[in-house]
Amino acid sequence: MIYDPAPLAIFIFLGFVFGTVGLSFYLGRKAKSSEGYFAAHGQIPWAVNGVAFAGDYLSAASFLGICGMIAAYGYDGFLYSIGFLAGWIVALFVIAEPMKRLGKFTFADALDAKFNSRGIKGAAGISTLVVSIFYLIPQMVGAGSLIQPLLGLPHWVGVVMVGVVVIMIVVTAGMVSTTWVQFLKGSLLVVFSTVLVVMLLQKGLTTDTSSFETIGPLSEQQLKQNTIEGRQVIPPTGGWLSTTGKEQEFIRFVPRDGRAGYDIFHIDDDPDSDGKLLRQAQSVTGSGASKLIDGAPNGRENGERELQPIGHLSKLPGGETSTGPLGPISFFTTIGDSEVILWGNTTITNPEGPKTTVYYQKPTVGKRVLRPGEHPKFAGIRGESFGAKLNFLSLMLALFCGTASLPHILIRYYTVKDGSAARKSTIVGIATIGFFYVLTLYLGLGAMTSGALDLTDTNMSAPLLANSIRPWLFAVISAIAFTTVLGTVSGLILASSGAVAHDLLSGVMGIKLSGEAQVKVAKLAAIIVGGIAIILGVLFKELNVGYLVGWAFSVAASANLPALVMLLFWKKTTKEGIIASVLVGMVSSLGWILLSADTYKSVYGLDPNEAIAPFSQPGIITIPLAFITLIVISLYYGKKQDANASKASA
Template identity: 30%
Template sequence: MKKNLSAFLGTLLALAVAGAAHAAGGDVGEAAKQATNWTAIVMFGIFVCGTLYITKWAAAKTKSAADFYTGGGGITGFQNGLAIAGDYMSAASFLGISAAVMANGYDGLIYSIGFLVGWPVITFLMAERLRNLGKFTFADVAGYRFKQTPIRAFAASGTLVVVAFYLIAQMVGAGQLIKLLFGLEYWMAVVIVGALMMIYVLFGGMTATTWVQIIKAVLLLSGVTFMAIMVMAQYGFSPEALFAKGVEVKTAIAANAGKTPEEAAAAGLSIMGPGGFIKDPISAISFGMALMFGTAGLPHILMRFFTVPDAKEARKSVFWATTWIGYFYVLIFIIGFGAITLVLTNPEMADVAKGIILGGAGTANMAAVLVAKTVGGNVFYGFISAVAFATILAVVAGLTLSGASAVSHDLYATVFKKGKADSASELKVSRITTLALGVLAVTLGIAFEKQNIAFMVSLAFAIAASANFPVLFMSVLWKDCTTKGAVIGGFLGLISSVALTVVSPSVWEATLGNPKGSAWFPYSSPALFSMTIGFVGIWLFSILDRSQDAANERAAYAVQKVRSETGLGASGASGH
């Protein structure tokens, strides 16, 4: 094991250094890449060495399927809370929200609030019940009293679709980030992320993934704290002074673009109020629902509740996760305004800011990293660059693990082997799936290089809110829910959310290149409609199901409720 990891690390760093050297000697006029950031590469190397050592340590502890999926259920609530925060604070949060605030001001907060408000839903409705009913995946909970084959087939489908879209977005984000910061070729960056992710998951399973996420969360929280303090220090720690400067800068930009004084003043003030980003109330509600309820349906987040020993630690996990994530989003808002006031007004960054911040989908999310360069110089810039890459790495590892568990635990062990698979063969299938997912993620990441990735992240949340969340919610909290209702309703939510997104302006026009105004579905997020379809489908087909199986499933609710509320019958991580 040690030799394998050492050889892999040597090859990886050689590839990174060779690519960087090649880039440094390449065409300096190429707009797509900046000068090679050796500080970032060294810090990234240190992070990789440290996490690979943890993977080696975790590999020695990963002996069974329970160890692989849940770290043996021995992770504390505080550790799990940090790991959940590390899993949740993805590149979309760190780079995307700060860029959205820089571009739209107040409106960028809809991401922060939407992402954060999902956590009380998980705290009060899900966390304890999940831990008491589940074993390895959310399908264990959703299918507690249902027929295993259909519910597992649905759960695996929902999980794999969400994971696929999320993975593509993270891989494209990683490729663009490293292309810009490290001077590597795009495909090299994608291959490095894919290879590292496969190593973490293949050898270390949930234990290694958890510690990678904890380390990344600590580094990211430390970095954004320093950035926010340095931004606020420029304005005497007065939020009012920061916002006033932001309005002044946006007004000046609008005036330079040829706007009349009245129009420029209105453009400047617009960053302090809603309306520029979300165009109408239905879009705002639908988008907010996707972010809020999607959180409670993301398989890689739900999976983390099975890594703790009991329901009390599961509640503690959510408390700590909510604390760190809430703190993080407050700071991201400050950093977004810092990008307006410090980066856009810095003469040394005029060309960089113009090329990167205004440079389109692939390069628009660099606002936070440029703030780091402004307030902390090249060393801190290198640190934040490496942390941003570590952020993507940690999220990709968690996603891959949830995808692998859906195939090996839900499909192979439960559907194909009818619950008779032994731990060793399940573990083998999981590792084969990890390799397949890694290759798929790298391939799709390279194929989607030129695509706008924002819709993929929102689609992942919309699918999770429309398919996974309604099935989980109704199966746990509604006694009349049946297998037929859950499966048909879940698939209706899944199919409608994907279909409506494809025919929305963000995909039909922006991505597929159809004429403006030709989109069949006028709103950017389908959640309000597809989530309603999912819930109504579950209710309708459950009510119409008068079979004996349905009667037995309704009768079994009483036992499920006692187990979910009290934990009686749940024995640590061993499941039911």
């Protein structure tokens, strides 16, 4: 799709960004000591910290990724919402208070509280860095996606902008300003998402049968003619020919009115007769500047074509065309009884020239988008393959265990004064985040039926839904989404810079730094990590934001959670056990992801069938593995120490 940057949107957007950075400068003047920089002196009120949790947590993945997934395939994206929220139960009931009691600045502090070991500080510091960088990638990718429609700038510009602004925020201020920015952003996100859902329900649902053409029903005989309903068929060549054993899927017509390119239609069965229907499709050939849309250059000039926005209902219950205002329950029941147009895609390989991706309409009974299993990555739960079911269980396990092991969430426990405040702020966080996740199902399904979606970028679904309701809402929602990214990224960069300055430099290498020098080193580290994040964000721009976050959760859950839980609940845990568990969890989950089918396909561009890992989500194997490692190593070294102790006393 081609986006028109609106002056109002740019104005509101820049207002937000300058407001955020200004606030950050103002608050940053106070934070000179290391207590202030890393932990805001432990003086943040719990209610503010609770909403700031929501600000930290509701990242680009929640707002852009989940809504986009629901808009494209229905209920499946909501499984992420459920898993992301369930993780907070682990955080509240198991981790929150001990975390606050044990640590000072970083996650490594808490792990190391009992042992004072360089090894633990090193392992935990490195795992913080790895998880943060993994989590940073989707945020940066999301930022790039947002900038495109809003300001009409290329993807990489968005990534660089976020990087630079965030580095400025983190370097000028630290935890105090990050917390207040998160608080502001968390509140705005929830308030405006609510406004959006209310307006969506007020508007109700409508059918659209005119945006895309349908021809037929036609008989098999009519399909073989050179002209169909007065339109001239382009004889299929190359990849467009039907291959053996497979019926021809598409028909291309010479366009009418002398337009460039071709009109492409998908051949579909007519549910009401024996004949075939031709439903209009859209195609993209190649990429970059030489990209062709339906065989013509991408653009709006004469002789050019652009992708049309998608997402509509083809039938409402009772043959209506518009429902009028709907309630929060009737919204779902109405969609359930309607027919939704989802879009599938298939690739046509031409002997010469680049591949063509054809996007085609898939009329779908509304009930199917309200149940799990429609997304290709979740379709396995409806199949017979045990591996696919295991993959699903693995993802849900990682989401459940991941939240309580994310470094940028864990450090937020140090900004309040005591265990009781940590508890209260987590409860406020759960309320805010839970409410938002309920909204995601409305936002996603609303976007699915908004007629405004971009075929090639599902991440933009929520902002485009806002655009279809009111343009000013689009500007506000996009600006909030952008500050969402800013906030999460600054939290992550702060966590990584703390790991470098506090854990690795002073903890492991034993370099004694004064509080102020530590802050300086942390700021330098923030610039470097920010730079790395910018580069990765540009490299990974094709990947789905929500899916990438699933991976970050797997690594966090495998590396951090087993050590944290065992330290709290098993007396025989030794420092060797903790170090081994963190390293084994991190390396095994990371290795698994790098060798999985999804990475083969989307990162290396290799055949996914050659992948070594049997399924994509590592959690179900690597989390237990880290637990077992900790137990075995602890028992081994525990015995050795006992033996040494008895020898010494003998």
